[in-house]
Amino acid sequence: MANAHDVQKHEPHEPLGRYLLIYVCILILAAAQFFIAFTHIDAEAMFARMLFVAIAEAILALLFFMHLWAEKRGFLLFVVVFTGFVILVMQFGWTDSHRMEAGAPYSQSKSGTVAP
Amino acid sequence: MSQADLTMSHPAHPPGMTIGLAPFSVSANKMAIWLFIIADAATFAACLVAYGFLRNGTANWPRPFHSIVNVSVMTFILLTSSLTMLLGVRAAKAGDKSGAFRWTMITAVMGILFAALHIREWMGLIDEGMSMFHNPWGTGLFGASFFSITGLHLLHVTGGVVALLAVGFRYMGGRYDADDLEVTGLYWHFVDLVWMFVVPFVYLLNLAH
Numbered sequence: 001m002a003n004a005h006d007v008q009k010h011e012p013h014e015p016l017g018r019y020l021l022i023y024v025c026i027l028i029l030a031a032a033q034f035f036i037a038f039t040h041i042d043a044e045a046m047f048a049r050m051l052f053v054a055i056a057e058a059i060l061a062l063l064f065f066m067h068l069w070a071e072k073r074g075f076l077l078f079v080v081v082f083t084g085f086v087i088l089v090m091q092f093g094w095t096d097s098h099r100m101e102a103g104a105p106y107s108q109s110k111s112g113t114v115a116p
Numbered sequence: 117m118s119q120a121d122l123t124m125s126h127p128a129h130p131p132g133m134t135i136g137l138a139p140f141s142v143s144a145n146k147m148a149i150w151l152f153i154i155a156d157a158a159t160f161a162a163c164l165v166a167y168g169f170l171r172n173g174t175a176n177w178p179r180p181f182h183s184i185v186n187v188s189v190m191t192f193i194l195l196t197s198s199l200t201m202l203l204g205v206r207a208a209k210a211g212d213k214s215g216a217f218r219w220t221m222i223t224a225v226m227g228i229l230f231a232a233l234h235i236r237e238w239m240g241l242i243d244e245g246m247s248m249f250h251n252p253w254g255t256g257l258f259g260a261s262f263f264s265i266t267g268l269h270l271l272h273v274t275g276g277v278v279a280l281l282a283v284g285f286r287y288m289g290g291r292y293d294a295d296d297l298e299v300t301g302l303y304w305h306f307v308d309l310v311w312m313f314v315v316p317f318v319y320l321l322n323l324a325h
Contacts, residue, residue, distance in 0.1 A: 014206055023199045030191055030312070034184055037320035050316035057312045065198055065305045075140035075150075083154050087161045097173035 022064045029057045149299045153306045156272075160310050163268060164317055167261045171321075178253030179324045180241065187319045190233050191311065194273075197226035198308040201280075201301045208287065208294035216297060220284035223304065227277040234270050238263075258322075265318055272307045279303065 036049045063069040068076050139147060171177050181187075204219030241262075245252045248259050283300045286292040 019199065019202050026195055030195060033316045033320060034188060037323050047321060050320065054313050054316055058309050061305055061309045065202060066302055071142060072140050075142055079150060079154060083157050086158045090161055090165045093169060097169045
């Protein structure tokens with residue numbers, strides 16, 4: 001069990017080179033998103049690629065800019081698993097958006113049943 | 117460490133009750149901002165999922181953006197402001213008080229510049245006839261979702277600038293320390309992180325080809 005004296009302190013001189021490297025990597029990934037936007041692919045493929053790049057940017061920012069990598073592994077797991085689970089659970093309704101696109105914005109009663 | 121060290125003397129805690137004072141060896145301030153970040157990440161994720169749902173389910177979704185110049189400059193400014201924030205926290209931890217203050221103020225100025233460019237872009241869209249519930253290009257849902265998501269982000273940037281100024285000056289005045297600056301920095305990096313998702317989904321997927 002930890003007390004206030006055990007609170008983790010970062011090194012006084014964190015490597016500047018690492019920060020610059022991560023910054024350049026994030027800039028390149030951001031530029032890649034702009035590049036993807038001008039490729040001639042369908043919207044779903046474009047969305048998937050942009051999401052992949054955005055997640056890569058976010059991981060770099062979380063681990064190194066926000067120093068999650070330097071925290072205890074338990075804390076890293078707490079943040080990543082908890083946040084990831086909440087965000088994943090939000091994705092359950094995507095199939096319903098396709099139903100809206102098909103021109104059926106409201107739920108349809110089954111044939112042979114009487115609508116209330 | 118003795119058991120007595122871990123025993124709270126506060127009347128709300130029964131004698132002999134032991135609690136962890138620093139879960140995961142993280143200070144209370146930092147834990148509080150991380151819990152806020154987790155909650156705020158869920159808020160932004162919910163907004164972006166709702167936006168994606170509407171965009172996916174609406175046939176005449178508009179693609180009003182003809183240029184990426186403004187949004188790319190905004191992105192560059194915000195990403196660079198994360199680096200300047202890091203440099204500020206690094207200087208504070210190394211005991212370089214004036215350096216930390218200078219980098220923090222540079223970060224705040226970049227935040228103000230980002231907000232100004234954001235408002236300029238909004239004004240341009242409003243001049244073209246876009247409002248919360250109407251636009252000349254397609255479904256009115258676009259305006260509602262665009263202004264909601266970017267507005268929520270702009271609100272976070274504005275709050276971040278105020279926090280940077282307040283914490284920066286108080287740090288310089290000796291009321292706050294490097295840990296307070298680091299906590300403010302965590303919030304600023306989170307605002308930057310959210311923008312990494314807003315740009316592709318709200319701007320780049322809606323480019324006019």
